[in-house]
Amino acid sequence: MNQDAQGFLIKADKICLSVGDRLVLDTIDLSIRPGEIITLIGPNGSGKTSFVRVLLGLLRQDTGSLVHKAGLRIAYMPQKIQIDDVLPLSVKRFLQLACKVSDAAIQQALDRVGATSLLHTAIQNVSGGEFQRILLARCLLRKPDLLVLDEPAQGVDINGQQQLYQLITEIRDEYGCAVLMVSHDLHLVMAATDYVMCLNTHICCTGHPEDVSQHPEYLKLFGSSIDGLAVYTHKHDHSHDIHGDVIQCDGHDHHG
Secondary structure: OEEOOOOOOEEEEEEEEEEOOEEEEEEEEEEEOOOOEEEEEOOOOOOHHHHHHHHOOOOOOOEEEEEEEOOOOEEEEOOOOOOOOOOOOEHHHHHHOOOOOOHHHHHHHHHHOOOHHHOOOEHHHOOHHHHHHHHHHHHHOOOOOEEEEEOOOOOOOHHHHHHHHHHHHHHHHHHOOEEEEEEOOHHHHHHHOOEEEEEEOEEEEEEOHHHHHOOHHHHHHHOOOOOOOOOOEEOOOEEEOOOOOEEEOOOOOEEO
């Protein structure tokens, strides 16, 4: 529903949703402000994607209220997009199908996500990391007020994930849009997040990433590390582009 959201882009209040006999969302509140990055985390089956679909208006909640700022522009990057392997579709044509835009706008969006060289590549031939960047470029073409990203680092290696989350932060800063990310792993998105909601049908905990990562409810769900992944800060003198080639850094710290 588009109404006066009183300074918020989206305001969800006491959202409840059931599918069949199963309660999927139990009294969920969330307000999204302009320019902030919110990460929604939780285990598989916790209701994350269902809640996002409610926020987008793709699912109707059973009870509770949902208010969108009037004229709100949302760009949605879904968790999965299936493209037929035999469909003759270049990256340029794939982006043209998203919305009616100029060639210059497509080029600018690809430039911004570091995927300029992929313009005429068959969409089926790009890597997982390249495809996620293309999807992000597709979102930018809509000039969104709110960017909704469902597992944006899916199929991307650890170095690529760090770069992708840094890119998302830069896009927020440059475009002034809010970002709502869905993830199952707080540690990987911590540096790119202002606010975290941990969801497991109900809200387990909320707050700044460092606080949530030490919250008893979070630790009960995920433990102190995930799959043995150690989170650490280090310095190095290079990074990698989307093709895996080395790029020399400028001496700033990078976080792993």
